[in-house]
Amino acid sequence: MALLYPRRCPFCNTLLDDTAPDGAFCPDCASEETRLAHLPPRLPETEHVLYALQGAMAAYYYEGIVREAILLCKNGGHPWHARELADRMAVRIWGAEAANVPGKRPRNELFVQMPLYHCIVPVPPHRPWPGVPGLALQLARRLGTLFQIPVLEALEVVPHATVQKSLTREERLQNAKKAYRCRPKVDLSGKRVLLVDDIITTGATVSACALLLLQAGAVDVTAAAIASKEDLPKEKRIPTEKYR
Template sequence: MALAVGLGRLARRGGQGLLDALLPPHCLACDQPVLDQGTLCGGCFAGLHTIVAPLCYNCGLPFEHEGQGEDELCPACLARPPAFERARAAFLYNDAVTRLILPLKHGDRTDLAGPLARWMAAAGSALLEEAEVLVPVPLHRRRLFTRRYNQAALLALRLGRLAGRRVLPDALERVRSTPSLGPLGAERRRAVLASAVRTRPRAAPRLAGRRVLLVDDVLTSGATAGACAEALLAAGAARVEVLAVARVADPRSAPPGH
């Protein structure tokens, strides 16, 4: 048995060596050569800003210093607690993470889902440990037809594989197309998203009483995640938490489409 395992590892290393010889490893975000496939060069990695404490317990908004939030909550969550319990993200949204997210969303770079999911898994390890079911934020069918895939679903599937958790890729659906939320404030976002998301009836039995982890690429004001959480809770989910690749520190500087 040990011999078979050893031979399998050697075969995998040999296959990877052949792949590297035919397609030399390049940075995921630029054309700089790197040592291993699926990694970033030093410059691109240095541009990523990992989100660490202190941060808002509910929405994951990073604080500038300890004691900034009241009861570990940001002013927005104190004024209006979100439908989800906790939201976390791997990185602060900036130009460096944009060079990874936009190609995944709009450039057919589906290979980026794996590395991004690994960073998400590290940032959201506590959420993944408690989650029973993973559900991606849905796209409206017209946008899905144009894009051909849902980047949040790709991330959820990769995360489910890493964490050994069940994934329901079509548990939610957008029943109404919504405009770009980028220029809108938090209240207007919530109004636009009202009744835009619902749980598919066939998914409800698989959500009832479950702790659900909602997966998305970018978390901005939390309005989209909140609308999805409300739909999941209405279907009987016991709790909803959120895990994203990146978190926008200032929703007023939201990227297009969020």
């Protein structure tokens, strides 16, 4: 299998060999992977709007190699990178045991014995790439495989909704509430839901989606993403950044 599908570093596309840290990225990206890790993964409510959510978590800050990795995945490309990034979420957010060589899955005994969530719901994409599942769905599927819980495409974008990206923070909050809806006949009664997106910016999107899931019967909703858009804490900034 490894011969047919050689694994690549999701951050720089280098081929991975057996010396890859965590079996997941190349040695050259190791220091940046550590620098950009969101520790702890829980997002501060001072930086994001997080109503209707039990909490929100991200594996990384949306900067540097993490940003590049996500952009590579987004435009319909590199599904293998999406799988790699979902594995990093499992390790960074839930403390799954990292694989020791490329091609192995991270493991999390806690999830197998006592699922924290009953299902995973991806945030639907505004502009789907024809014929390719959105990045959030790709992440959700991989996490579903790792944690052995079903993926439910419970949400959809309301036709002609305005894309969040072009809006200010206040506009995002208002727009997000109108941009999504539950698919017909979705019943989440009694379910604890993990809501997955690629990036959490203001939190407006995940919060609006969480509210819809609660209205569909979910008992609680937690959001998780690869990365969060936030100012880097002082100790994580590269000294040259302040001169730019």
